[in-house]
Amino acid sequence: MARSTQTVDELAERVAAGDRRALARAISLVENDDPRGWELVRALFPHTGRAHTVGLTGPPGAGKSTLIGRLVEHARAQSKSVGVLSVDPSSPFTQGAVLGDRIRLSEHFLDPGVFIRSMANRGALGGLAEAALQAVLLMDASGREEIFIETVGVGQAEVDIVDHADTVVLVLIPGSGDSIQALKAGVMEIPDVICVNKADHPLTETMVREIRGVLALGPQGGWRVPIVRTEAARGEGIDELAAKIAEHRDYLGAVGELAERRRRNLVSEVLTIASARLRKRLEGALRDDPELARLLDEVAARRLDPSSAAERLLAVAASAAVPN
């Protein structure tokens, strides 16, 4: 195929022009850790920073994908071009949607104004975060105005892809007791917007009251976290949710926090990428070096302690590292 002979510059130009196929190919290169993928991001990085990135997180089954489908419809009704990145292994975007979802989401797949991609390599979380963040940059460079990122989270979020978004929406449902407890205990960070989905459930108001109670304990002043009730499956509450997301973005811009948040996110992105690469080198060293494999046998036999083994591993990995 002709496109495999495309130069990185040609591909970058087509991505910047908004070409969907070029964007898909660029993301695949990044996902496969192909050096051309990184070159592309390098070339396109100056074109980034224009999109509004919105992260939706929450427990599996809260309806994040359906909600994103509705938010996409809403953005399309305003003729905004949209990108969707799902890094939730349990998402219908990833697994192939079922029934009604399949129909609704596949409409979007056919709309040239919507670009949908899922990444859910379980077990390779370091590399996943790294690739996901680059994919968002590529979507941004290709002129997508709104980018929705779907991640699964039930409290802790070490990987925190979602934290790199301008606006973080936590999606809960009546019955999300564990998430409420995690918020209350400070184990989970307070998001920018809270959405209580499946709000036709009789326990919705109890849940909203509990959330209010948790928010009242937090710092006051600044942005007031809104609680929006939705029924994504029936399209209810979507206008309000979209309005609150837009309001948050406007707020960040007005108080000058947007630039600061993005700077912080980019710094943490640099660290995430560097750590992921280091970890990959360590795992490679462990796999390829028979002497290191013997080291692990020594640890298992309790003759060599884990910390000393780690130092030996670091020494080998450092000598193997060729800065490029």
Added chain:
Amino acid sequence: MARSTQTVDELAERVAAGDRRALARAISLVENDDPRGWELVRALFPHTGRAHTVGLTGPPGAGKSTLIGRLVEHARAQSKSVGVLSVDPSSPFTQGAVLGDRIRLSEHFLDPGVFIRSMANRGALGGLAEAALQAVLLMDASGREEIFIETVGVGQAEVDIVDHADTVVLVLIPGSGDSIQALKAGVMEIPDVICVNKADHPLTETMVREIRGVLALGPQGGWRVPIVRTEAARGEGIDELAAKIAEHRDYLGAVGELAERRRRNLVSEVLTIASARLRKRLEGALRDDPELARLLDEVAARRLDPSSAAERLLAVAASAAVPN
């Protein structure tokens, strides 16, 4: 004070003899990243591997600490010596227990057969996992027969201190809908034992049925994950929980899985320690090197992409790394 002049060898000897103060001091050294701490672990590592380590995880508010208090009572009634390590920032062990809990837990603080320690440096999770795993080794070397590790978890567990235990107990309560969803979606790993605490709640049987449904979807054969109902506050169900934990340990031993699981855990411990140290070096390099700080300004201005910045950071950190 005389003890500050103690040599590492003297301290190691006292830890191995079961001296509580020596153990406390050894853990502090590890927690403070003092080189003597690591020397101690090196010296004592051959004495480890005798304790049965039990990890209890679950959402905040599920009653893990109270449950551990009861399991400690149970072990003490059999004259077993016990260690407790809490790495849950929302735990009463960490925050100072309240009311009834305080009284019950403080009894244990006075019992020389019980050693309790909490570590909950939020924000330093890499370092925390590293120190926690070493603390468990030190408790093990000091002759603690049962070690309970308390971690907070609501689905994802990247840090996975609890995964280093021989037996993992997931503690849920009626209302733990998010955890059930996370189990169902495969986002949370199936534990060895599931405990439904606060089982006097009217929705307990609904929760037990939901858990059964999730377990039925998983692989059959091998260890059958038991579901135990407890009311930790009133001491109910504790005998059964302790019996199931002991049964799991016996099962691992009988089928030869214990050695394999421990080997796998030690290998992952080596990687955890190595990665944490690398990350620390990177953060140090970013903090101390004005040229790297300027690099980040370039990234924030979108003139240098995050991946290229990460490579520059890695090159600097590699040249700064002195293998020891």
